[in-house]
Amino acid sequence: MIKRSFFGLQKPRLEYDIVSAAAPEPREISASETVQLFSNTVFDKKDQVALQPGDEVKTGQKLTILKESEDYVISPVTGTITSISPCTGDFGVQMTSIIINRKDKEEKDGRFNEISKTPSLQNTKDFLAGLPGVLPSALFSESDRKIDTIVINGMDTDLLVNTKQYIVKTSTSAIKKGIQILKEITGIENFVIAVPEALSLEASSTGAAVKTVSSIYPKALPHLVLKEILGKEIPAGSSFEELGVLLIGAEAVASLGTAYTTNEIPTKKIITVIDKHGFKKLISTILGTPLKDIFSALSISAEDSDRIIIGGPMTGSSVYTEDHPICNDTDAVIVQDRNVIPFISDNACINCGECVRICPAKVPANMLVRFLEVSQYEEAADSYDLFSCIECGLCSYVCTAKIPIFQYIRLAKYELARIHAAEAENV
Amino acid sequence: MFNQKKFIVSHAPFWQDGSSISTKNYHIMLAAMLSVIPGFLQYGGPAVAVVCFSIATAMIWELIINHISKRPVSIGDGNAAMIGLLFAMMVPATTPWWGVLVGTLVAVVIGKQIYGGLGGNPFNPVLVSIAILSLSWKGMFDFDEALLAYDFDHTMIYPLAALKAFGPDSVSSFSSVDLLMGRQIGGIGSTCGIAIIIGGIYLIARGFIRWEISASFIAGIFITALLFNMFGEESKYAGPLFHLFTGYTLIGAFYLATEDSSSPVNFIPMLIYGTGCGVMTILIRNIGAYVDGVVLAILLMNIVNPLLDKIRPKALGKVVGK
Numbered sequence: 240m241i242k243r244s245f246f247g248l249q250k251p252r253l254e255y256d257i258v259s260a261a262a263p264e265p266r267e268i269s270a271s272e273t274v275q276l277f278s279n280t281v282f283d284k285k286d287q288v289a290l291q292p293g294d295e296v297k298t299g300q301k302l303t304i305l306k307e308s309e310d311y312v313i314s315p316v317t318g319t320i321t322s323i324s325p326c327t328g329d330f331g332v333q334m335t336s337i338i339i340n341r342k343d344k345e346e347k348d349g350r351f352n353e354i355s356k357t358p359s360l361q362n363t364k365d366f367l368a369g370l371p372g373v374l375p376s377a378l379f380s381e382s383d384r385k386i387d388t389i390v391i392n393g394m395d396t397d398l399l400v401n402t403k404q405y406i407v408k409t410s411t412s413a414i415k416k417g418i419q420i421l422k423e424i425t426g427i428e429n430f431v432i433a434v435p436e437a438l439s440l441e442a443s444s445t446g447a448a449v450k451t452v453s454s455i456y457p458k459a460l461p462h463l464v465l466k467e468i469l470g471k472e473i474p475a476g477s478s479f480e481e482l483g484v485l486l487i488g489a490e491a492v493a494s495l496g497t498a499y500t501t502n503e504i505p506t507k508k509i510i511t512v513i514d515k516h517g518f519k520k521l522i523s524t525i526l527g528t529p530l531k532d533i534f535s536a537l538s539i540s541a542e543d544s545d546r547i548i549i550g551g552p553m554t555g556s557s558v559y560t561e562d563h564p565i566c567n568d569t570d571a572v573i574v575q576d577r578n579v580i581p582f583i584s585d586n587a588c589i590n591c592g593e594c595v596r597i598c599p600a601k602v603p604a605n606m607l608v609r610f611l612e613v614s615q616y617e618e619a620a621d622s623y624d625l626f627s628c629i630e631c632g633l634c635s636y637v638c639t640a641k642i643p644i645f646q647y648i649r650l651a652k653y654e655l656a657r658i659h660a661a662e663a664e665n666v
Numbered sequence: 667m668f669n670q671k672k673f674i675v676s677h678a679p680f681w682q683d684g685s686s687i688s689t690k691n692y693h694i695m696l697a698a699m700l701s702v703i704p705g706f707l708q709y710g711g712p713a714v715a716v717v718c719f720s721i722a723t724a725m726i727w728e729l730i731i732n733h734i735s736k737r738p739v740s741i742g743d744g745n746a747a748m749i750g751l752l753f754a755m756m757v758p759a760t761t762p763w764w765g766v767l768v769g770t771l772v773a774v775v776i777g778k779q780i781y782g783g784l785g786g787n788p789f790n791p792v793l794v795s796i797a798i799l800s801l802s803w804k805g806m807f808d809f810d811e812a813l814l815a816y817d818f819d820h821t822m823i824y825p826l827a828a829l830k831a832f833g834p835d836s837v838s839s840f841s842s843v844d845l846l847m848g849r850q851i852g853g854i855g856s857t858c859g860i861a862i863i864i865g866g867i868y869l870i871a872r873g874f875i876r877w878e879i880s881a882s883f884i885a886g887i888f889i890t891a892l893l894f895n896m897f898g899e900e901s902k903y904a905g906p907l908f909h910l911f912t913g914y915t916l917i918g919a920f921y922l923a924t925e926d927s928s929s930p931v932n933f934i935p936m937l938i939y940g941t942g943c944g945v946m947t948i949l950i951r952n953i954g955a956y957v958d959g960v961v962l963a964i965l966l967m968n969i970v971n972p973l974l975d976k977i978r979p980k981a982l983g984k985v986v987g988k
């Protein structure tokens with residue numbers, strides 16, 4: 240963990256880890272017995288459920304929980320479904336968990352193969368929405384907004400993580416193919432790829448215009464990358480699509496390219512794994528692999544009171560069990576030793592101003608917390624720039640009073656979105 | 667699912683830069699001790715007693731309030747102790763025990779706790795206390811009278827009082843160097859300018875106080891005093907260096923005006939606030955009724971602080987008028 244420097248007058252300088260020139264091949268780790276998938280579909284007893292425990296599934300098969308639904312997940316393995324049960328994600332979002340017991344003999348589902356000769360937006364939506372690396376849903380959503388530029392993020396947004404950079408470094412041809420496909424299916428001509436300086440050579444061979452990103456955190460966060468590329472700020476609270484830009488991670492573009500080259504749905508994910516001592520390894524494993532399989536393969540021990548982080552140290556989320564699976568957006572897994580876990584406190588803000596000075600979005604976080612602590616979200620949004628926040632987490636990182644400011648901010652945004660959605664429905 | 671390992675689950679970020687309220691307060695106290703020690707040497711046992719008693723009572727008041735308001739015990743954060751130390755630094759070594767007791771009571775309870783504790787106080791708690799005490803017991807801060815019992819090898823008058831009463835000629839015996847080295851009388855920890863400056867620079871370099879406030883405070887003092895000295899009535903106003911090294915100027919610039927809760931955090935507001943403190947101090951000293959203006963000047967600027975801090979840079983992507 241990077242601490243405040245002795246001369247605290249200086250702002251902390253957090254630098255991204257740039258993938259090294261001689262990055263070793265990611266280590267292949269296979270899921271032992273079961274894989275777990277999350278579906279956004281929620282169901283109750285009345286619903287017509289299309290899947291049952293006991294059902295046999297093939298690798299690459301679409302699993303649709305409800306008969307009428309368009310929502311699906313792709314089975315990354317061949318095996319038998321052992322459970323379908325409701326579960327909750329961050330902020331209490333309802334989801335459904337599907338657990339599949341693997342069989343030794345792999346059988347492939349051929350449906351994607353049948354249509355993969357004719358790439359189209361519809362086919363992509365029907366089979367590839369859950370690709371490793373996450374295709375943004377805005378790619379598929381019908382709207383009159385005119386997207387004219389696709390920006391490929393080839394830089395990992397959080398500290399320590401190397402996943403996207405590794406993809407740019409090693410999978411340029413897949414990315415190139417992915418770009419071709421995207422051009423073909425969307426008609427969009429402008430492609431920009433954002434990478435760290437060190438990868439500009441690789442990036443230029445993908446055919447997209449190259450834009451280099453500074454290696455100082457949080458310059459690779461989407462808002463700041465787009466600000467650089469567009470040369471203007473993203474108006475607070477509006478989406479990138481409203482400005483005609485779509486941001487896609489490099490891994491998703493590469494997966495898309497691979498899908499249409501191999502005529503199979505990719506199910507492998509590249510992940511940066513960091514153990515308690517800070518040693519870093521890149522691994523490749525199929526989606527749905529439980530973390531404990533990865534830990535045992537790498538002989539990483541995670542004990543009581545340690546912390547398991549999915550994602551990076553600034554913006555990730557922690558999970559409560561080693562059974563948690565790898566999802567298509569899991570770029571990193573970090574195990575943090577109990578001795579280095581910083582405490583948070585219930586102190587009030589002492590108005591030291593550290594958060595204000597470090598905020599890349601110039602949000603008055605010291606004032607913001609005063610309102611967020613008492614759930615005055617509307618006021619926070621109207622008068623104290625809640626929606627300017629680009630979610631870098633630096634305010635919490637430097638807070639003298641150790642207030643979880645960043646969490647308050649995320650929660651507030653989530654709550655406001657919920658309130659607005661509910662209002663919209665009631666009109 | 668049984669016998670499951672219990673991992674720590676919390677939210678991002680998972681790193682913290684290691685700063686904390688207690689570290690901050692202890693460093694401020696450490697730096698402040700540097701200017702208290704010359705006070706100990708100069709005034710001896712009574713000064714030590716006042717400082718110790720002040721810190722102790724401040725902490726006890728805090729503890730009592732914690733207890734009454736059924737809030738978690740907060741003396742561990744060092745803030746009460748710091749209030750006690752700063753209070754002691756500003757009073758004469760001969761302050762009676764009840765003066766210290768009441769002083770820390772006012773500082774901790776009226777200055778801080780009734781606003782909800784640390785971070786909620788609109789005024790600097792120490793200054794609230796000094797202001798109330800000097801209004802209630804005028805003699806307590808009459809340094810000339812208070813320190814009658816001492817016999818030093820340097821001029822035995824309180825420079826600012828002499829200036830007010832007899833004009834700049836009366837204080838011409840003070841050289842700037844003497845003042846800076848603490849060869850003057852005054853509060854226990856407020857006379858040795860050089861020690862305060864070193865402590866202040868240490869705190870600034872470590873990022874515990876905001877340099878903008880200290881720097882603009884000093885600039886405010888210097889420029890205003892210079893203007894008076896140059897353009898004011900001949901031989902009526904003392905020079906800028908005299909003002910800089912006397913009274914509470916330096917302790918004000920580095921330890922009092924920089925109190926977090928009652929000062930701004932944005933760049934321009936900090937400059938306005940600091941300069942305002944400096945300018946008001948000299949105005950009070952030169953044309954006001956009081957001998958030293960620092961206490962009132964900072965308290966006045968504390969009042970406008972919330973307004974000042976509304977001047978802030980436009981947030982990222984903020985649409986004006988939306």
Ligand code: SF4
Nearest residue numbers: 598628629631632634
């Ligand atoms: S997370 Fe905090 S520091 Fe980062 S943009 Fe938001 S308010 Fe500013």
Ligand code: SF4
Nearest residue numbers: 588589591592594638
């Ligand atoms: S860093 Fe924490 S204590 Fe300091 S002003 Fe910001 S919220 Fe308040």
